[in-house]
Amino acid sequence: MNLDLLFTTSSSIAMLGWLALVVSLLARRPFLREYVAKLGVPLVLSAFYVALIVAYWGSGKGGFDTLDNVALLFESRGILLAGWIHYLAFDLLVGVHLAERSERDGVPRLVMLPIFAATLFFGPMGYLAYHVLRPLLARRSVAAAS
Numbered sequence: 001m002n003l004d005l006l007f008t009t010s011s012s013i014a015m016l017g018w019l020a021l022v023v024s025l026l027a028r029r030p031f032l033r034e035y036v037a038k039l040g041v042p043l044v045l046s047a048f049y050v051a052l053i054v055a056y057w058g059s060g061k062g063g064f065d066t067l068d069n070v071a072l073l074f075e076s077r078g079i080l081l082a083g084w085i086h087y088l089a090f091d092l093l094v095g096v097h098l099a100e101r102s103e104r105d106g107v108p109r110l111v112m113l114p115i116f117a118a119t120l121f122f123g124p125m126g127y128l129a130y131h132v133l134r135p136l137l138a139r140r141s142v143a144a145a146s
Contacts, residue, residue, distance in 0.1 A: 006048060010081075014045065017036060021095055025109050038096045042093055052085065053082050092120075101134075
């Protein structure tokens with residue numbers, strides 16, 4: 001298994017998911033969110049993840065019980081790549097969740113772009129940003145409606 005090729009491929013596929021998510025929000029094409037960003041891309045990334053875990057789990061030392069053991073576990077390039085793909089899949093799914101919430105909450109679509117960027121690059125930071133900004137935007141929209 002060529003890990004460098006799988007890294008590039010999985011990262012490119014994840015970017016396709018993020019692009020589909022952004023286009024679905026800005027162009028109001030929910031099928032892109034539902035079938036590409038929410039279903040298709042995460043399923044492909046999940047398959048890559050499972051293949052890596054099956055192939056490389058025995059090669060890693062360490063475990064999840066201490067920080068030092070986690071560091072040892074990720075010394076295996078195959079396990080490290082599995083961890084990277086795990087991040088790619090879950091950050092995209094968090095982005096999908098935030099897109100769905102933003103539509104229900106009435107958050108302006110353009111506001112979501114920097115939140116998506118924060119979620120793509122820093123996962124929980126984007127999630128936190130959304131939930132910090134949402135009440136501010138809700139108040140602003142209520143005041144504008146008066």
